Amino acid sequence: MESRIYPEFSVQYPLLLTTIMKRPVGLYPNEIGVVYRNPQTGQYFRFTWQEWYDRTCRLAQALKGPLGVLPGQALEPGDRVATMALNHHRHLELYYAVPCLGAVLHPINVRLSPAHIIHTIKHSEDRIIFVDDLLLPLLERIYEDIKDTVKKFVYISDNPALPQTKIEPLYEYETLLKEQSSEFDWPILSEDNYATLCYTTGTTGLPKGCLFTHRQLYLQTLHLAAVTSIINDPAAKYYGENAVPMIITPMFHIHAWGAPFNYVFAANKIVLPGMFTVEGFCELVQTEKVTNTGVVPTILAMIVEYPELGKYDLSSLKSLGVGGGALPLGLKLKAEEKIPGFTATSGYGMTETAPAAVGAFVKKYMSNWPKEKLDEVRVKTGIPAPGLEVQVVDEQGKPVPHNNTTVGQIIIRGPWIMMQYYKEPEKTAEVWYDGWFHTGDVAKVDQEDYIIIADRMSDMIRSGAEMVPTVLLENLTASAEIVLEATDVGVPDPIWGERPMAIVTLVPGAKETEKDLLKYLEAEGVEKGKITKWMLPDFILITEAIPKTSVGKFVKIAIRKSLDDFLSKAKKTSELNRQVTTGA
């Protein structure tokens, strides 16, 4: 017998999204795997895993055939295929068909400014754009700027008639699929083939492109599943196969926090709401018996304030996690009262980390702690995901002591951290040096080794020789029951260099004033030792809205650009209360 070895099927068996894609159809071909509800018409679409897989095969045929998409090689991207799409089954089909074919999926963040969207399309050289009917007007608006870059367009709609539009050539998604066979021979790619290209939100300049390989996304998924089996958080027990997760985080935003990979790997029934509407959310929880989802605080606020909430049966909901921003205490209390399975769990990640990096995992010796104490742990930023190296270091690159005080920069390395910004060696060199990815985020580490985010480096407020721990101040302010949102920025000061200004919105109906808020910060912050007096803001502004990025983060750059305007409306705290000192 001729002796041959097969490293590609053993020691070097490639870690591909293809393996994740094929898992549910192999296990549960006839179970409903994907449910989409059109948020405008209320129409439901349900697919068994076999149906969803067949459609994904047809899509791959269409990409390879009529659309002419070409695969890449290891660490050389194939054709970029972009989406301007919400959370539906077709987007989930694209999430697998494109990378498993060897091409690169670029989910366009449609909440960026049109100028930034144009930049990301031209920079990534998207060959095809798949566009939702709802987003066609946006594409039409930027069409002249990108039509020389993009060769083909595909229209996605529950109503298959092609619209009147100047965009061409324009294919129709369902028609393309109908013409293809549902048999597809997926290529055995290198695990170093690039799978996705995601752009940062560009709060400090143009969006930057982060490429991820199959190996990176596979390993992120595996490590997240592994940590779920290990941690003792009671909420974790709802993440098994029988969970019915709803993906609310937009799939165009850093992989929707990993959901499209994690839930297909787990063969969950995946519920997709198109875009978030509060009635759609309630109806889907009731109809599909949704067990868990993750939301940002703004969306949680919309849910708890919804007057019709009591009309729905939300009892299936076992875990509703909150991430992406500080959770105001008033909102937390209201949510716990109104939503059966409410939990707040903090986490930390960024586009460059795909995003899983740090999570507020509960440690083993805490498993008998009362809920109140566990909640305190869950709102810390957290401990590193298994498989990653995460450190908080001083300016010499030395880890800071774990004393809950000394701040430093968070640096990370590990299997799914982005290697470089696409076609941006200078910007790469700003973050990748000395063998570590530098996040630009500032944090301290407590005695139990939990990392607690202090601030973005660029958002730090320097008062004299000291840094104002801005996020601490923001969280303290947000903990007032009357506060809906809170942020702090630095205001130039002739003596101290910079001093903090708090900008705040109140919950609907609240009548409190800047003076009330200052009293709260003194009573809850200074008197209880959470902050020292010099950290109190010099200015407080209660306003109607705070500028935010597409993913709901406060845009401090926008605030700084209009600083005089904000400042002119703000109250000076020294005039609100003569007892307040501002010394450092």
Add this chain to the structure above:
Amino acid sequence: MESRIYPEFSVQYPLLLTTIMKRPVGLYPNEIGVVYRNPQTGQYFRFTWQEWYDRTCRLAQALKGPLGVLPGQALEPGDRVATMALNHHRHLELYYAVPCLGAVLHPINVRLSPAHIIHTIKHSEDRIIFVDDLLLPLLERIYEDIKDTVKKFVYISDNPALPQTKIEPLYEYETLLKEQSSEFDWPILSEDNYATLCYTTGTTGLPKGCLFTHRQLYLQTLHLAAVTSIINDPAAKYYGENAVPMIITPMFHIHAWGAPFNYVFAANKIVLPGMFTVEGFCELVQTEKVTNTGVVPTILAMIVEYPELGKYDLSSLKSLGVGGGALPLGLKLKAEEKIPGFTATSGYGMTETAPAAVGAFVKKYMSNWPKEKLDEVRVKTGIPAPGLEVQVVDEQGKPVPHNNTTVGQIIIRGPWIMMQYYKEPEKTAEVWYDGWFHTGDVAKVDQEDYIIIADRMSDMIRSGAEMVPTVLLENLTASAEIVLEATDVGVPDPIWGERPMAIVTLVPGAKETEKDLLKYLEAEGVEKGKITKWMLPDFILITEAIPKTSVGKFVKIAIRKSLDDFLSKAKKTSELNRQVTTGA
């Protein structure tokens, strides 16, 4: 700023056992991580993760320094370091220090015959052997044959005085550690560095060597942890961080079913009993509050028959899984009555698969099934572990229909399947061809896609044109309450080619005869449709003991060698019961 990329810290961050080793000390430095009880003296040894890690660093220093061990390169093995050791903290230290240094750990299966042990030592070219005090006589016995191969020996004992022996040069483990620093700078290896070398038990010839890389063992661990988070088996919830597992499976036997990697990754408190003794088991469960362990049926029988069992508090035990052989019904009933957390869970693997391959995971739609029905699922061989491709194929390599009837060979490929038998290209070619590893095991697949092992290819009994489903027959026989162990082998037959002979041992005190057993097979097997009449054995022998391998499997080769002897004592079933026919 100079632009540099770091693939080794991002897209190609190596998957190393080093990451697994460092996880518990990073999370829980001051918690007890490893507990060893000397089975002879009853003395306890407890180590915090920091202490265990420091000891492992010292061991690595000793290996690199005085012992002079050299690392290898990707897919080229470093120096082989062998162990002749039981389950204790020092063996667990060797499990990490040797591979994380870049050398290869060869855990010698001390239950092999001396000739086979000599073969594995010479074939792997072991440079050093670490030997337990209890196993020193065995080493002395083979010393003359291996002394030209092995350069150095290290003596492991709780009593540090070096013994009188001809073996030299002989170092002492604890003395070596004391002389070293507990600081060690672990090398960043390639994930394709070989980590372990394990030999098959050699039932059909000389033991064959299976090398595994760091990547392979890391990925096996990750996938096993991931599947635990996904499956809905109630037993799975006990495998979190707070579990206290005892490793009973010998660490010299294919990685003790993955335990030394899985439990360190999960940062469990790991309980090590040296070797299994029933009083040591009971005492450790009571003292350390052990929550789970895995045993073979023989050991389970020793536990349930132990007269002192009732004196111990075993209430912490939440899951006691049984693997490695068919579980007789009588033993199962007794175990359920006597042991609080008893579960029987089947699985399938072999040295070549490291060993995780197939597990009797419960499917999501079964989660509300009654325990009785779930137990039926748990004793099927199972479904593939995530990440592996497993098929049952006919002689043309085509998958057999999932009809619970047609048998074929199990073939496997995936990230942790052995690439080749070490230095045996011909033997490799017998198992690796057409891109698949051929297990040589025969199975059918049921309508729910569960694989059910029928037999080893070489153990198949051919009766006319048909194969007797030997394992089915063995399991049926073992399901009789009076039966302790059962096996079936083929006996030459002038008409049918081969006909089955059943060889059986009874539970202590049972007085039943071959005729009673035949009646049982007819009533429970033929009449209930589990087997057809022609599958009934032509010969039945109730005996005192059945030949077994070092890991408790029946050695059919040994039976066949003494076939006439067995046959002469067996009863011919046609003479026991005239109604039995033997047609095919």
